[in-house]
Amino acid sequence: MKILVIEDxxxxxxxIKESLEKESFLVETASDFYAAMDKVFVYDYDCILLDIMLPNGSGLDILNELKEAGKSENVIIISAKDSLDDRVKGLELGADDYLTKPFHLAELNARVKAVLRRKHLQGNRAISLANLELDFEDRTLLVDGKAVSLNRKEFDILNYFLLNKNRLVNKTALAEHVWGDNSDQADNFDFVYYQIKNLRKKLQECGAHVEIESVYGVGYKLVQK
Incomplete structure (x- = not known):
């Protein structure tokens, strides 16, 4: 899961970045209005943490742009301004939550996970397909009820495939989601191929009733056997 922290x-x-990374999230950052605007409309994020008071502009203006683009449903406002007007305005513009500074990082992490559950999992903590169950909270994979060991990238790849089951997943989109914005500077996608190769082997060895199909020149698709 990829998160953008917009905070000056x-x-x-x-x-915030270190706390979320300990929870195995991929975290990108932006420190001012213009950097934030560049990122939110170039890359896709599962959750955006948005400060209202930013150098060169307002976080509410960013939120308004996100709303017009249909991308404001996964935003948590983090602000020192405990103003009722700002809170109402932010929620009206589509923000999911509003957290006033100072706050405990544990509370922020809990709210991020709640937003992600609502966004992707309809409130559940796990995704199931065939004989697989992937637990988002514990970051575990069960196949026929038995635990299968995955490294961090393998888990994130499988999670992304399960959220997009039966859909064609573009290599670039997968790389950006799992490895972050810097993946677009790579000369090739060999690093994606090797992780998927290892994941395929593990799924086959544990008897998973799904497989990752390659679509030549484009990407991959997770399908049920």
Whole structure:
């Protein structure tokens, strides 16, 4: 799962980033209005943490642009302004939640997970397909009720495939989602291929009733056997 933290306070931004990375999220950051605008309309994020008071502009203006683009449903506002007007305005513009500074990082993490459950899992903590069950909270995979060991990237890849089951997954979109924005600077996608090769082997060895099909020149598709 990929998260964008839009926050100009360097220490807080770093603390949030480190806390979310400990929960195995992929985290990108932006420190001002223009950097944030560049990122939110170039890359897709599962959740955006948005400060209202930013250098060069307002977070509410970013939220308004996101709403017009139909991308505001996964935003949590984090702000030092505990203003009822700002809170109402943010929620009207489509933000999922509003958290007032200072806050405990554990609470922020819990709210991020709640937004992701609502966005992707209809409130559930696990995704199931055939004889697989992938637990988003514990980051575990069960096949026929037995645990299968996955590394972080393998888990994130399988999670992305399950959220897009039976859909063609473009290599570029998969790389950006699992490896972050810097993946677009790579000369090739060999790093994606090797992780998928290992994941395929594990799924086959544990008797999973799904397989990852290659679509030549485009990407992959997860299908049920």
């Amino acid at each position: 306070e360097v220490l807080l931004q770093q603390s």
